[in-house]
Amino acid sequence: MAAEKAYKESFAVIWRKHKYKYLMIAPFGIIFIVFTLLPVLVAIALSFTTFNMVEPPEAVGLDNYIKLIVYDPVFLTATKNTLFFAIVTGPVSYMMCFLFAWMVNDLPRIPRAIMTLVFYAPSISGNAYLVWKLLLSSDSYGWVNAWLLKFGVIREAVTWLVTKEYIMPILIIVQLWLSLGVSFLTFIAGFQSLDKSLLEAGSVEGIKNRWQELWYIILPSMKPQLMFGAVMQITSSLSVSQLSMDLVGFPSVNYAGHTILTHLHDFGNVRYELGYACTIAVILFFVMLFCNILVQKLLRKLG
Amino acid sequence: MNMKIFAFIKNKYNRRKFRRRNRSIGGDAILIVVLGFFGIFSLFPLLYTLTSAFKPFSEIFMYPPKLTVENPTLDNFLDLGTIIEDFTVPMSRYIFNTLVITGLGTFGTVLLGSLAAYPLAKFEFPGSKVMSNIIVYALMFSTSVTAIPNYLIMSSLHIVDTYWAVILPAVGGTLGLYLMKNFMVQVPDDMIEAAKIDGSSEIGIFFKVVMPLCKPAWITLIILSFQQMWGTTGGVFIYSEELKPLSYVLSQLVSGGISRTGVASAVSLLMLIVPIGVFVFSQSNVIETMATSGIKG
Secondary structure, eight states, X not given: OHHHHHHHXXXXXXXXXXXXXXXXXXXXXXXXXXXXXXXXXXHHHHTTEEOOSSXXXXXXXXXXXXXXXXXXXXXXXXXXXXXXXXXXXXXXXXXXXXXXXXXXXXXXXXXXXXXXXXXXXXHHSXXXXXXXXXXXXXXXXXXXXXXXXXXXXXXXXXOGGGOHHHHHHHHHHHHHHHOSSHHHHHHHHHHHTSOHHXXXXXXXXXXXXXXXXXXXXXXXXXXXXXXXXXXXXXXXXXXXXXXXXXXXXXXXXXXXXXXXXXXXXXXXXXXXXXXXXXXXXXXXXXXXXXXXXXXHHHHHTOO | OOHHHHHHHHHHHHXXXXXXXXXXXXXXXXXXXXXXXXXXXXXXXHHHHHHHHTOOHHHHTOSSOOSSOSSXXXXXHHHHHHHHHTOSSOHHHHHHHHHHHHHHHHHHHXXXXXXXXXXXXXXXXXXXXXXXXXXXXXXXXXXXXXXXXXXXXXXXXXXXXSTHHHHHHHHTOSXXXXXXXXXXXXXXXXXXXXXXXXXXXXXXXXXXXXXXXXHHHHHHHHHHHHHHHHHOOOTTTOOOGGGOOHHHHHHHHHTSOGGGHHHHHHHHHHHHHHHHHHHHHHHHHHHHHHTTOOOOO
16 A cells, blocks of 8 residues: 555656656657557557458468568568668768768858758659659650760660669669758758857867868767768668659569568558568568667767 | 947958868869769759750650750640649649648647657656657658558548548657757757746747757758648548649649650649748748857757
8 A cells, every 4th residue: 555655656746847748748649659659559460460451360470470581582682672772872871961961061151052952952842753764764765865875875775774783773873862851951950050159169279171170070069960860861771662663663673673661562552461561561670770779879989 | 430340340250260261272172063063963853854844745755855945835834724624623622732731730740749859858757768769769660551550540530531631640750859859959958947047937948948949950840841741642541532632633643644744744843843932931041040049069
């Protein structure tokens, strides 16, 4: 009885002390729990079942996981493609976001505003990348083919988007073109909220050039933004799917553009094997989690 | 001359000198070359969209294709007009739907996300660590499998086929909160303490101290959220034609095959103009105000 009373009291104490904090979180918290957290938990539960959306789900234990990891060669291809894609585009796009934000920040006001827009422009419209389909069109009307033909580099039109050797490089280039998005804007905002007097003090204290300024002042004071950017780039480079499906088709030639998420799309939206699709999502989640922990450890060492 | 003004000018002059002092000309040159080169790469496909929208049919399929237009025409837009006239639902209705969805969605994301971000960024209290972690982890779970559970939840709440079906999941996403939290961490504790001593309530501190200091962050969030809501098609969550947003109709037009290439470019252009406008407007706003104040940390 006494213990229970103390327990209750401590709850009351916590509530009194932090009431406003909980109340500020509550509106978002409720919407988050109902529309984000709950669906995720249901999806995780479904990953241990077979579910075709017509009959009720049937528990199968770890069967989906075993089938996926051991007996699904296409998933292996998809994982290889995704990891290769992410290892190239993740770090490169992250650095691009930061370096371009840094360089743009050094410009006077109006050129800065213009260049921010120029770099951000590809991300503004959700499907602006479809223009690459026109540019890389497989007949001689495609921009790339036409000019390569004209200069005699190639003798006949190349079917860029359905030749397996070209698929991955094209996806990588287009993804990099698209990548100056959320993180880039966040870094720009980070530079905007940087304390200017810190930079001036640094200049007085003997910071010789922009590299020293970057290393000793900017990087340490932009850690939160760098952390945010890392999470964003990891998730976006590992969850490529729409880009691949729109540009190189679904399924792509020889599965050359097949990724973990297009594999998921195959089972979730085409074959309606939702249990299996959820298993893929859970695996992808752990891959992302692992990458994030790794990168956060690296970032902590900075500055 | 008034001493104060003199000091001000001197200070301003010195500031400019400081800004230049650790910047070499060579470095500036490299910077301009690099930005120029990648700028063209970045902009090229969009310029192609822009000019394609004004190309007559004969020029769209011309060999070799050109970036420039020889005989600019408004035919593509006029074609678009005739297609729109045949719709059963008037265009204004789609525009209205988009305005409601985009407006409420953006407002909700920024306000509720920021409100929740503040306590998580600045204080430690029972549950704060767990909540912070869940928010990051939630970003990593693929949304394509949560669509089905989401649909079931919505139908039990009777909000399928209403605006809420697209607004609420967007507001419940954690990107905005995570973004705001990472900026709010930098708000100095003494400013919050000082405001508390002055007698401000926690809500008062949030609106009068924290939010003004994080203006670049929430301006960014407005841009991101606006774009996300602007691009949403409603998918399976909104099936009534008269509740569908603009981007749904326009995306239907784009997938009309090769004869619609010109119209598709016109559509892409129209869909781009509004987010670009929002972007330019909000960015210019932030660049002006932040030149004078900075977060001290």
